[in-house]
Amino acid sequence: MTDIVPLVPKPLTPAVFHILLALSRDELHGYGIMKQVERDSQRHVPMGPGTLYGSLRRMLDAGLIRESEKRVDPAIDDERRIYYAISAEGRSALATELARYEQLVELARENQLLAMRPAHAG
């Protein structure tokens, strides 16, 4: 409850952005989020448990995500697993961030920066 304000209007951190992106498609538990972020970022956003659960704590406090009611069949997996779901505020924050990215890409396109390739790209 204490840090609702700072998370939303500012640009999202890469960890928060990727967690929201992962949860925008499905309800996932911690390890599932980690794997989805790994795939989405092509391993460019390294996320260990310290970063993941610290981000989840802040996002829960800010109302961007919530704990889901979803539980798995104990025969398949540990039934104590907690799944997380994106909230309406989370979807809104993700949309705002994506719009910001879109604006930046548009700006880069206008300035013909997209054709430029980073020096290390070969």
Add this chain to the structure above:
Amino acid sequence: MPADRARAAYRRLLGLYPRSFRERFADSMEQTFDDLRRERSARGSGMLRLVVWMFAETSLGVARENLAALSRARPAHHHRYALIGLLLFLPIAILVPAIWLDLAVVRDLLTHEGDRPNLLGWTVIVGGLLLLPLAFVLALLPMLRRGPNRRRRLYALNLLVCVVIAIPIGTALYGIGEEIYRCEVRGLPNCD
């Protein structure tokens, strides 16, 4: 490190998180630890690198969450900060008068036959001096934090502890500065 010992050590590390965080996430973090180990094991990859990375990454998380918990603590806890500051100040608070009064028990314990400090002596002196700024900041912190009405408050106990700790800090800085001035600036021979 065998798997069970790594897991037990990881559980102990999770114990360093603030209680509210631990109660909420420690079980899930342990599950994630097991998931990553299983994944690595299924791939036939080495476990040591994963374990070292997990411990390092989680240690950073522990530090971050404890700092966050500290900054969220209510001003009503200001006396705790003053008390912790006072406890951290204790080694120097005991050492200085003991040296001044030349207490035999302290001299025997912390020096080589009353001459130069021994290992324990150096540990107490250096450790005690390093703890002083931390003690000062901890006692000061509640007075820097803004309350719900966006205003800062002055707490008599915290102020008193800050002043008491500022005396040895000021004395130590004055001593160092004075020696630098005599030896380095004025270049006096045999000044130290």
